[in-house]
Amino acid sequence: xxxxxxxxxxxxxxxxxxxxxxxxxxGVPVGILSNxxxxxxxxxxxxxxxxxxxxxxxxxxxxxxxxxxxxCSSNYELYGDMSARVxxxxxxHYKGVEPYSIDEAWIDLTGHAVTIDELNALRQSxxxxxxxxxxIGLAPTRTLAKLANRYAKRASSGVYVMPAPSDPAHPxxxxxxxxxxxxxxxxxxxxxxxxxxxxxxxxxxxADPHALRRAFSVVLxxxxxxxxxxxxxxxxxxxSDKHALMTSxxxxxxxxxxxxxxxxxxxxxxxxxxxxxxxxxxxxxxxxTMSTSKHIGxxxxxxxxxxxxxxxxxxTFMFLRAARQGFEAxxxxxxxxxxxxxxxxxxxxxxxxQLSLLGNVSGEATLNDALMSTLDRANxxxxxxxLTVGFIDGAxxxxxxxxxxxxxxxxxxxxxxxxxxx
DNA sequence: TCTGGGGTCCTAGGACCC
DNA sequence: TCTGGGGTCCTAGGACCC
Numbered sequence: 001x002x003x004x005x006x007x008x009x010x011x012x013x014x015x016x017x018x019x020x021x022x023x024x025x026x027g028v029p030v031g032i033l034s035n036x037x038x039x040x041x042x043x044x045x046x047x048x049x050x051x052x053x054x055x056x057x058x059x060x061x062x063x064x065x066x067x068x069x070x071x072c073s074s075n076y077e078l079y080g081d082m083s084a085r086v087x088x089x090x091x092x093h094y095k096g097v098e099p100y101s102i103d104e105a106w107i108d109l110t111g112h113a114v115t116i117d118e119l120n121a122l123r124q125s126x127x128x129x130x131x132x133x134x135x136i137g138l139a140p141t142r143t144l145a146k147l148a149n150r151y152a153k154r155a156s157s158g159v160y161v162m163p164a165p166s167d168p169a170h171p172x173x174x175x176x177x178x179x180x181x182x183x184x185x186x187x188x189x190x191x192x193x194x195x196x197x198x199x200x201x202x203x204x205x206x207a208d209p210h211a212l213r214r215a216f217s218v219v220l221x222x223x224x225x226x227x228x229x230x231x232x233x234x235x236x237x238x239x240s241d242k243h244a245l246m247t248s249x250x251x252x253x254x255x256x257x258x259x260x261x262x263x264x265x266x267x268x269x270x271x272x273x274x275x276x277x278x279x280x281x282x283x284x285x286x287x288x289t290m291s292t293s294k295h296i297g298x299x300x301x302x303x304x305x306x307x308x309x310x311x312x313x314x315x316t317f318m319f320l321r322a323a324r325q326g327f328e329a330x331x332x333x334x335x336x337x338x339x340x341x342x343x344x345x346x347x348x349x350x351x352x353x354q355l356s357l358l359g360n361v362s363g364e365a366t367l368n369d370a371l372m373s374t375l376d377r378a379n380x381x382x383x384x385x386x387l388t389v390g391f392i393d394g395a396x397x398x399x400x401x402x403x404x405x406x407x408x409x410x411x412x413x414x415x416x417x418x419x420x421x422x
Numbered sequence: 423t424c425t426g427g428g429g430t431c432c433t434a435g436g437a438c439c440c
Numbered sequence: 441t442c443t444g445g446g447g448t449c450c451t452a453g454g455a456c457c458c
Contacts, residue, residue: 034426041426041458057425074426101429101458186456217432219456246428253423295425341427401424 003231004138006107006119007145008090008126010083011133011153013103014042017082018072018406020131021417029069033058036252036401037073073402081410085130093122106142114138119159138162142233143226146183147173147201165229174202174227184223189216201227241279241347247271248341252401254293256336260397261290262327266390268342269323273316274384276344277376282312284346286319288326293338303330312348315368316375316389319344383412 010016014032019025029046033039039055040047047069052061058071083102090097096108119136126134135155137148139162152160163169180190182201196215198204205227213221222232247268255261265288276283286309291302307322323342378387385392407415 036424036426038425055426059424103458184456188455217455219432242429244429248427250426293425339426 002108002110003140004109004114005140005142005145005231006109006114006136006138007100007142007149008086008105008107008122008134008136009149009153010086010103011135012042012044013083013132014074014079015044016132017079018075020082021078021409022406025070031069031071032074033071033404034074036250037071037403038250040071041074071404073405075402075405075408077408077411078406082130082132086126086132086134089126089129090122093118093125106145109138116159116161119161120157123158134158136160140165140229141226141231143183143223144229147177147181150181170229171202174205175200177201179204182223182227184219189220192216241281241349243347244343244345245272245275245279245283245347246341246343247275248289248339248343249400250339251337251397252399253397254336254338255397256334257397258327258331261331261337261340262324263392263396264340265323265327265342266320267385267388267392268340269319270316270385270388270390270392272342272344273314273319273372274376274379276347277314277372280350281347282314282350283319283344284309284312284348285344286322286326287343287345288323288330288340289343290327290330290337290340292336301332301335303332305329306345312346314350314372316372317368320390 015025015030018030018032025044027046028044029050029052030044031040031047031052032042034041037058039057040052040061041055043052043054050065050069052065052069061069079102083099087097087099087105090105090107094107094109094112096110098106098108100106116138119138123134123136126132135149135152136159137145137150137152138160139145139148144162148160148162151162152158163173177200179185179193179198179200180187182204185193185204193199193204198207204224207224209221209224212224225232249264249268251260251264269286285306287304287306289302289304292300294300305326307326309318309322313319319342375387375389379385407417409415409417
C-alpha cells in the first residue's frame with residue numbers, strides 16, 4: 001500500500017524567480033520568453049488576466065499591449081539553481097522527495113500521517129528561504145494529487161487536501177472536473193473520450209479499466225484507477241539516468257550556409273557530450289536532425305539520420321566525426337535550415353558497458369578520456385563553451401537571441417546582484 | 423523580420439528466427 | 441489443390457508532460 005502523495009508546485013515559477021531579484025516586477029504583468037525570445041512560455045497572474053495566451057509568439061502581441069507589460073528572456077541557469085534550492089528546503093522537511101520537473105516535486109508520504117499544518121509550515125518555509133511561492137496538493141494517488149494541486153492554487157491557503165474516495169465530496173469534485181483537466185489526458189485523448197460520452201473525471205473514474213485498456217491504452221486504464229483512489233503510478237527513480245540526450249536550438253535566423261550550420265552542430269555536439277559525461281554514461285549512436293521552419297508551407301523539410309558508433313563512447317571527437325558524416329548525408333543545397341539538433345542515443349553507464357573486442361584498447365582512448373575531463377573542468381570553472389572541440393564563432397546566426405535576460409546572480413560571481421545604499 | 427526545448431512511455435507493424 | 445504460427449526485437453510514430 002503506497003500513498004498518500006503531496007505535489008508541491010511552484011507558482012508561475014519562472015516569473016517568481018525573476019521577482020525574487022527584481023522586486024519592481026511585483027504586481028506587474030510579466031511574461032517569460034522561450035529561447036530566441038520566440039514565444040511566451042510563462043506568465044504572471046496579471047499577464048494571464050490581460051488575456052495573453054500560453055505559447056503565443058512575442059511578435060504577435062499588439063504593440064499597445066506590449067508597452068504595458070514586461071517580457072523577459074528565459075534565464076535557465078537562474079531557474080535551475082532556484083529549483084535546487086526549493087528541493088533542498090523540501091528535503092529538510094521530508095524524506096521521499098522526488099523531483100518531477102523544474103517547478104514540481106512529489107513527496108511520497110507512505111506511512112506518514114501528515115497534517116495540513118505541516119504542509120503549511122513547509123510552504124512558508126520554502127517562501128521564507130527561497131522567495132518562491134508554492135501550492136501543495138495532497139491525495140491518495142498522484143493523479144488525484146495533481147487535481148488537488150489545481151484546487152490549492154485557487155485556495156487562499158495554497159494547500160488543498162483531497163477528500164477521501166469514501167467521502168461524498170470526492171465524486172462531487174470529480175464530476176465538476178472536465179476530463180481534459182486530468183493529468184495524462186491531452187487534447188487528442190479528451191476528444192476520443194468525449195466521443196464515447198466520457199466527459200468528466202468522474203465518468204473516467206467509474207469506467208471499466210479493462211474496456212479502457214482494450215479501447216485505449218494501459219496508461220489510460222491506470223489513470224482511471226488512480227482517479228478512483230488506487231495508486232498505480234510508480235515514480236521514475238529521481239536519480240535515474242536519461243535514455244537519450246538531446247541538444248537542439250532554432251537558429252536566430254534561417255540559413256543555408258553549410259559552414260554556419262556545421263558550427264551550430266559542433267556547438268550542440270559539444271554540449272550533448274558534456275551532459276553525457278556529467279551523468280557518467282556512454283553513447284553508441286549519434287542522431288542529427290536538421291529542419292526548416294515549420295511555418296513555410298509545403299517547402300518545409302525535416303531530415304534526420306542516425307550514425308552508429310563502432311563502440312560506446314564519451315568522446316566529443318568521435319561524436320563530431322559522426323555528426324559531420326550525418327551532415328554530409330542530410331544537407332541539401334538551397335534549403336534554408338531553421339533548426340538543428342544532436343541527440344546521443346543508446347546510453348549506458350560507463351561501469352556497466354559491455355567490453356568490445358576493438359574498443360578502448362588503444363592509447364588514443366585513454367588520452368582522449370583525460371582530455372575530455374580537462375575540457376569539462378575548464379567549462380565548469382570558466383563557463384560553458386570556454387573550451388570547445390572545433391571552431392565555433394561566437395557571433396553566428398546559431399547564437400541564441402536573449403536580449404532581455406536577467407543576471408545569473410546565483411551562479412556567476414561576475415553577475416552578482418548589486419545593492420545600492422541611498 | 424520574428425513562431426521553444428527538452429523528455430517519457432506505449433503501440434503497431436515489419437523483419438527475422440525456429 | 442494445399443501455402444504455419446508463435447515469439448522476439450527493432451523502429452517509427454503518436455501522445456503526453458512541463
